[in-house]
């Protein structure tokens with residue numbers, strides 16, 4: 198698959214907001230427009246990334262999780278999931294999934310020499326294909342707890358995609374004692390949601406939807422929260438210095454939960 202530089206990509210825009218160089222002028226222009234509509238966007242991307250690292254570290258270091266499935270992995274950044282997990286537990290295995298061609302190419306380059314990881318070029322909505330893949334067969338032991346990560350990716354799925362059913366489907370495949378990590382952009386203000394959703398839909402890539410807090414909390418139905426489900430800069434436990442948000446059009450909202 199070729200990299201399309203004629204329209205912005207969510208992975209490359211996120212990379213720009215995190216201070217990376219893997220983005221093109223079309224991405225940067227879309228980011229500037231998004232910042233004009235929602236000045237906190239850069240901050241919440243950074244808060245989201247900190248949350249991802251803190252959650253993975255806690256799962257690997259404190260809860261003994263040795264296998265991770267990262268849905269919507271994004272472009273390599275500082276402290277990628279396998280690096281955080283393997284720093285805590287060098288046996289940790291990580292399966293990354295994404296379907297952006299630049300993410301897949303760069304992810305595979307990064308993982309070339311790490312045989313406890315794999316990068317699957319797949320749409321996260323294709324759960325059956327993912328769980329039937331050779332990569333899952335090689336890396337994920339079915340009788341051992343898994344951490345399924347959905348960090349800053351569920352907002353890319355629309356209501357018609359039914360991301361709640363997707364999370365439920367994945368959870369139903371995990372053994373008891375597994376964990377789910379979920380974080381997505383959310384706002385309690387209906388007008389803000391409407392305004393941002395109109396803008397995001399115009400971007401052509403899969404930005405999906407900003408959701409209400411209640412809609413994000415529904416992803417955790419039937420699960421046992423580990424710490425608070427809420428604005429993730431406040432998520433416990435806090436091993437890193439987490440940036441704080443200075444304007445509040447929307448927030449990164451979610452948490453960690455155990456599969457009973």
Ligand SMILES: C[S@@+](CC[C@H](N)C(=O)[O-])C[C@H]1O[C@@H](n2cnc3c(N)ncnc32)[C@H](O)[C@@H]1O
Nearest residue numbers: 208211269270271295296297320321348349353
């Ligand atoms: C904002 S980035 C998040 C990266 C990382 N999870 C993080 O939180 O730091 C979202 C990623 O999800 C990917 N993505 C969006 N929809 C997807 C889908 N349906 N299937 C696979 N990947 C998807 C995008 O390509 C992008 O790389």
